[in-house]
Amino acid sequence: MKLITAIIKPFKLDDVRDALHNIDIHGMTVTEVKGYGRQKGHTEMYRGAEYVVDFLPKLKLEIAISGDLVEAAVEAIIQSAQTGKIGDGKIFVTNIEQTVRIRTGESGVEAL
Amino acid sequence: MKLITAIIKPFKLDDVRDALHNIDIHGMTVTEVKGYGRQKGHTEMYRGAEYVVDFLPKLKLEIAISGDLVEAAVEAIIQSAQTGKIGDGKIFVTNIEQTVRIRTGESGVEAL
Amino acid sequence: MKLITAIIKPFKLDDVRDALHNIDIHGMTVTEVKGYGRQKGHTEMYRGAEYVVDFLPKLKLEIAISGDLVEAAVEAIIQSAQTGKIGDGKIFVTNIEQTVRIRTGESGVEAL
Ligand SMILES: Nc1ncnc2c1ncn2[C@@H]1O[C@H](COP(=O)(O)OP(=O)(O)OP(=O)(O)O)[C@@H](O)[C@H]1O
Ligand SMILES: Nc1ncnc2c1ncn2[C@@H]1O[C@H](COP(=O)(O)OP(=O)(O)OP(=O)(O)O)[C@@H](O)[C@H]1O
Ligand SMILES: Nc1ncnc2c1ncn2[C@@H]1O[C@H](COP(=O)(O)OP(=O)(O)OP(=O)(O)O)[C@@H](O)[C@H]1O
Ligand SMILES: [Mg+2]
Ligand SMILES: [Mg+2]
Ligand SMILES: [Mg+2]
16 A cells, blocks of 8 residues: 655645546545745745745645555646646655554455 | 554544553644545535535544554554444554654654 | 654744755645653643643654755754753654656656
């Protein structure tokens, strides 16, 4: 099992979700986060104080799927989350060693 | 070291925490998330607009422990988080390569 | 690629961020979390009901970097996040198998 973590622009959530549904991937956990990328930080004076202005709101999507679906899922996320402007976000793929559905106790791919 | 990530129903937090305390596991990070599972999405009309209604609030628990405690911890979470109704949640186990306690700089299992 | 996850005291965010900038690490995702560590839980009576009082607000920082920067990044986080008082937090290092920059489709270290 693999975990796909995608940091996306918040208004893209429905598009990404639809793109995943279209390839039969159902199941996702969403967290409100803030972040910055390689445009680095810059600070701004505001009413006499210095503020870091580059933490921007993003959504973090986490999608657990079997390994053979990763390539298609990553492709679907790229297509649906892309605007072409800076800040479109990142995708990270990591390994999951064990999965359980709490209601039934099922484990492995059965639990997804 | 392993990381147990459990997505649970919010009202189950105290029960899960108590179950882990009972087996001497102390230490947890909790995030408010929303998500959906394999009952998939459906939309609903509300005042003339279409809403996705299936993102439900959940809590994500993250618990770093030594590998030999994983089985007992997973069992404790299943027992304490289960209601038997859909949406009880998921458990994912992943590998942690390095751990540090920031206050002391201790690393490895000493840091847990 | 590796993912550094650091749970820190919220007021330390700017210090950690500056310390990472100083070693040319730019890019971070921040989540508001709450948690407790090995001082364990204790409960308190308040207006006749029992409350768990030890979930404290923390920030979770996630930083994806190439493996050869991990040691320096961990050191920078320890130095900048440490107060010497309990609750300074934890650092976890995990493996990332694949990384993508959504705007360009670049993958691997190019995507960081
Ligand atoms: N190295 C990183 N580690 C963890 N999170 C990151 C990293 N880089 C970016 N992010 C997260 O992804 C979000 C979007 O990043 P962003 O798309 O700006 O990356 P980028 O590499 O700067 O690409 P672009 O040049 O297209 O802007 C950030 O707000 C942050 O939450
Ligand atoms: N594949 C997945 N990837 C990431 N998170 C998931 C996934 N499936 C479920 N979740 C998270 O777990 C929460 C609960 O899921 P849920 O218990 O409904 O899973 P399920 O497989 O549909 O099981 P059940 O049939 O018992 O409802 C979701 O709201 C979501 O946050
Ligand atoms: N085992 C753990 N798993 C996951 N998160 C943890 C764990 N232990 C601590 N944390 C997170 O780190 C935060 C800070 O923990 P803390 O620094 O108190 O750890 P500690 O081991 O008790 O160290 P100290 O003795 O310095 O207080 C917690 O609020 C929680 O969010
Ligand atoms: Mg950027
Ligand atoms: Mg479900
Ligand atoms: Mg502590």
